[in-house]
Amino acid sequence: MNQKDTEKKLSAEKAVEIIEYGMTVGLGTGSTVYFAIKKLGERVKDGLKIKTVSTSNSSTDLARSFGIEPLSIDNAGIIDINIDGADEADRSFNGIKGGGGALLFEKIVALNSKKNIWIIDSDKLVNQLGNYPLPVEVIPFGYKRVFGILKKYDPAVRMKDDGFYKTDSGNLIFDLHLNKIEDPQTLDAELKQITGVVETGLFIGIADTIIIGRKDGTEILIK
Numbered sequence: 001m002n003q004k005d006t007e008k009k010l011s012a013e014k015a016v017e018i019i020e021y022g023m024t025v026g027l028g029t030g031s032t033v034y035f036a037i038k039k040l041g042e043r044v045k046d047g048l049k050i051k052t053v054s055t056s057n058s059s060t061d062l063a064r065s066f067g068i069e070p071l072s073i074d075n076a077g078i079i080d081i082n083i084d085g086a087d088e089a090d091r092s093f094n095g096i097k098g099g100g101g102a103l104l105f106e107k108i109v110a111l112n113s114k115k116n117i118w119i120i121d122s123d124k125l126v127n128q129l130g131n132y133p134l135p136v137e138v139i140p141f142g143y144k145r146v147f148g149i150l151k152k153y154d155p156a157v158r159m160k161d162d163g164f165y166k167t168d169s170g171n172l173i174f175d176l177h178l179n180k181i182e183d184p185q186t187l188d189a190e191l192k193q194i195t196g197v198v199e200t201g202l203f204i205g206i207a208d209t210i211i212i213g214r215k216d217g218t219e220i221l222i223k
């Protein structure tokens, strides 16, 4: 396993240690969350009883492959702990998510959760957000107008195979190349005012705990 995957696994498994019998757990999306779902599956096999809510079709499939059947979010009630990855996180507990395209469901699950834990490898902890392209979910109808409005942010429509990438809701993702985000809150508000923008990958003040995988263990930031 390479260094990055080792760090992802360490952070994911540390988060799963916190899960207790009877909890409702949010399952994020991505390659770091893969290790968390796998570990949760092992604990469930050993007798841990939990309910889960998934943030994407891919995480639902993964959970099922490890013997976990997620509930629909509207039948699950309040989620105790949501475990998710991030593409970038800063020490103010702000971050960029959506590299895997699941930002809308991820934000909804996060906002339904009492506690949000991010699991990241050490490269993702940054002093300033924005080096990672910011994903923005946009409805397909009239997307060219939204693209034009966002032109100043150097957008790229995310592609897959030979067509547009589509989210689990059938929407498009525009990746904005910002390099630096001086004021995440103001940018988020500006983007969300554009009709046709469904959600942004800016997660501001949502995470409570960030678990950073390091080569020989984990560093835990608590808000």
Ligand code: 5RP
Pocket: 028, 029, 030, 031, 032, 033, 084, 085, 086, 087, 096, 097, 098, 099, 100, 101, 102, 103, 106
């Ligand atoms: C998916 C996400 C992921 O959490 C984020 O992209 C991190 O993924 P990975 O753990 O694979 O690096 O926001 O929408």
